Amino acid sequence: MGVTKTEIYKDEQNKLASLLKVLGHPARIAILQYIINQKTCICNDLVEELGLAQATISQHLKELKTIGIIQGSIEGKSVCYCIDELVWKQFQEEFNGFFNQDVNVKQCC
Amino acid sequence: MGVTKTEIYKDEQNKLASLLKVLGHPARIAILQYIINQKTCICNDLVEELGLAQATISQHLKELKTIGIIQGSIEGKSVCYCIDELVWKQFQEEFNGFFNQDVNVKQCC
DNA sequence: ATTTAATATCGTAATATTGCGATGTAAATA
């Protein structure tokens, strides 16, 4: 037990859920907002901004990179992170497709 | 360790993250989609539809109720679940506010 | 009054996540 039964759901459901899961942590929301505001940042900026350990920030950045929403490019001894605009737009559409669907509520509630 | 440091984030960030976290599980996505399609459902419908144990479905329904996105009303010996249209729309706006913001990518990536 | 049906809750095992210190690596600097 303790394992999500991925195989019983549709690919689309698993995909959407895993994106939402990655976004479902305040540190990762804060990181995304910071990058959006500053256009770009390095890991150390976030360590100072958020007050989490460097290892922790690095881990969160890794998860965001895993879903592709951010990119990192080596720049001397630091790594420059930014939003991947294309992936961001794909997610936008994905989320809009789910959240902006019409919800008709029947009269039992 | 192992605890999210809620106190270091803005309320808004914590709130958005916790909503996304609840939605970040395929069973809960599947449950929401099922309710949206059928307009309404009872717990047993979902047990048959998804093939998870009744206790498990009940637990997922509880989490969805916690964030307010669904409502349950007692109807005889069963409970009729449906989307809370008002809360759904609030979430829509919340998510749109985040995902539909302009993302300007600087030329380092 | 008993039984059945639908659900919620409790307890627990398996697994996942969070956070961090320690350590490794690679580029810049002294």
Add this chain to the structure above:
DNA sequence: TATTTACATCGCAATATTACGATATTAAAT
């Protein structure tokens, strides 16, 4: 070359999540 800087990764402890059987609760049906 030695040191510093920025980052990634490893290993671990604390905690959270997932799933389910067992059990409790409440209303309908017999």
